[in-house]
Amino acid sequence: MQEKVEAQNILSMNSVEVLYDNVMLAIKGVSVQVPKGEMIALLGSNGAGKSTTLKAISGLLKAERGRISRGEITFQGTDITEALAQKRVEMGICHVIEGRRVFEHLTPDENLTAAAPRGMSRSTLNAEKDKIYAYFPRLAERKNSQAGYLSGGEQQMLAIGRALVTQPKLLMLDEPSLGLAPFLVEEIFGILQKINKDEGLSVLLVEQNALAALEIVSQGYLIENGRVVMHGTAEALKSNSDIQEFYLGGGETDFHNVKHYSRRKRWLS
């Protein structure tokens, strides 16, 4: 029974601790499971440790002088705790880092080419590109302009498209909605959902915009101060009154009756 559960999780992260510069403990024993083919959200406020969690999984910690000091991460049953970032991309983990970070001086088309795995044939690459342009028609229109001059939404689409070229099995996105207009967030999340359905791609989504995230994921984890403080289905989280108050906003509309002193993040203490 236990084994069956393991097999269903494409990613399993167990009690992972991350140290930056050998002194700063950024996450303190985070456990997250991503079931195969599902979309999972990591929610929480600024500096809670969401981005660090993603970097621990993608191996990008090393570039910021961080390391996993405890715990283990397995991907499709293989221990990847110590694997190089490049190796993890080859295995099928791709991380769309925060702030879009497209290759600004390249065209969108070249951005996609740059991410092509080694040994990918030209025809496979072109097929991948066509597929990505079909998901993001706006990118197709601007594929030969300079990526640095695309709009914020287009850059986010390009960052996601660029990640898709690596043919991931698990796509991780760090704050894809940051600084985007609500209708764009809706458009991008809709496309993510479609890719998830069409290709069975597992998605781990980090969001501060809990409202938008909980609409498309099946489960969510709430991270605060480097710990998982809540975990449940999207439905359960949406109806939780604390979540409504602190992360969804608008839980109470009558501001005269809001008793601020009585409501605090109780789960933190």
Add this chain to the structure above:
Amino acid sequence: MDWVFLSELAINGALTGLLYSLFAIGLVLIYKASSVPNLAQGGLTMVGAYVVLALARDVGLPLWLAIPLAAVVMFGLGFGIERVALRRLAGRPVVMILMLTLGLDIFLRGTTLAIWGGTSRSMELGVSYDPLFLGDIFISRIHLVGAGVALALFVGFMLFFQTRTGIKLRAIADDYMASWSVGISVERGVGLSWALASVVAVAAGVIWGEIQGVDQALSLLLLKGLTVAVLGGLDSILGAVIAGIILGVVENVGADFLDPLVGGGSRELIVAAVLILTVMIRPHGLFGRHDIERV
């Protein structure tokens, strides 16, 4: 005004300038990938020339074989430098890497001095020194050959940067972190750029070695090469070519006007003025990329 004489100065200046470009292309290749002006490019150029001579004289190979073989050796050396020295510095302040390249330059100069001594050796490419006349204008053949090599490398690299590997190198130049995130090996990309710059150094070493002899003074080409690279924008190969031509012409024509006034030696002054003014007035050079700011 003697227009024939002036155009002779200009044309020969442009040809010499392209030889500076030949050197500067190596600087640009490394700057593109590491954002560091490689202060060891002069040392690499000198080593490139010495390796060609070692293969041609000491081993006895014909030059047409010794030059490509030296290119292969230097390609390996470039990769080696990244592997042994630079990889440890990844993520450190740029000034540390800059100091490393300076140290490398001193090391290379010392090594060649220890192995081959300080006497100037000649390259003997076999290019004729008979004057070549274009109408009334006298042109140096070796400069013409060198300019041709510079232009060929320029075209070659423009094409290379459109290939998949070239695009990956440009991506690395844009954003290390984003490159890692999609599985591009930044380390190997930087290594490749050093390897390619070392191959360029062989070409520059052969041509300049033929012109001024092979000794430690070859590494001083760095000063003019750096001026050209900065004027061109440090990360633009097209910039390096055009800036080379500009510097060559300005230097040659300007020196002819100024030398009688100051009594000689104005060449160096012109180069210095170009470098200083570029940094002051247009820090990103003629074709350097500015960081894109969307409004």
